[in-house]
Amino acid sequence: MHISTKCSVAIHCLIFIYEYGEKKKVTSELLSLSTGSNSVTIRNILSSLKKDGIISVKFGTGGATLNCPLEEITIHRICKAIEPDFVSKLFGIHSLPSPLCPIGKNIHNVLNRSYQKIQNDLCDSLKSITLKDLISDYHYFRIGDYKYY
Amino acid sequence: MHISTKCSVAIHCLIFIYEYGEKKKVTSELLSLSTGSNSVTIRNILSSLKKDGIISVKFGTGGATLNCPLEEITIHRICKAIEPDFVSKLFGIHSLPSPLCPIGKNIHNVLNRSYQKIQNDLCDSLKSITLKDLISDYHYFRIGDYKYY
């Protein structure tokens, strides 16, 4: 599996909530329209983000708001909230090497050592980008947008 | 999609070819037994590695050998040989955001900028590990193996 589209949808939702959360009631239906994903998928994503403390969702009446400073919300945190062991799932390892072959017997250890390092590097990279950066990029692109249309 | 198990199978094969390529005739059938993957899958992997110049495969008579110094074979090169655009496929982006929403209209640009950085970091990390490292890890584990059984 890859870093799922759920993660990109989550980022989309978070930018939306930051931009409109105070003014409008941001419901799963609204986010479903904006992202093009199913509203149940959205609710599942919001539910994960809520459990992690990134957002609050009003039960009953509805509406999501940010619950946390933008600099504390890294891409790593978002991915992890949605899929706790996404990092290890990112690197597939063939499951049935022959235990009779010296290489087959040891390949998992060998791969784990290197993959572990790569995974750590990736986590560092994912931690280096925050929602603050993403929103400032969004503002940059949106201005360009106004300029040309 | 993830960094496919094809990549781990490829690494398995390369270690196998390094260890036995000179002594035995390393066929796709033999690698299929050692890795536990189908021999057609193996042949496809070997074919990709061959095109990249990493190995040679004797046509007709069969048998694979390394064709390149160990230090020049990085994990990045292996993955890329097998799936040229594996990096971009690693990060899923939802495909149908609403063009009527200012966020929907710009989200792809926003995500691409950050994902690009993450992808570059990942490539650097994948380039930092070579087959030489993997084989030296293999020798390390194999010795431990002898010690305890």
Next chain:
DNA sequence: TAATGGTGTAAATTTAAAAATTACAGGAGG
């Protein structure tokens, strides 16, 4: 207090991607 418009979640279905299987043409070497 009942209608409305939300959330939360489980279960079933659909869709799409990866891997295995089947099949077969063709080369090298004994």
Next chain:
DNA sequence: CCTCCTGTAATTTTTAAATTTACACCATTA
């Protein structure tokens, strides 16, 4: 010329992701 191998296309199976359907439950308000 027979055997063992490669190369590759086409099909089928398997597995994972995403959507859909369904429904219980909550808050607000008319």
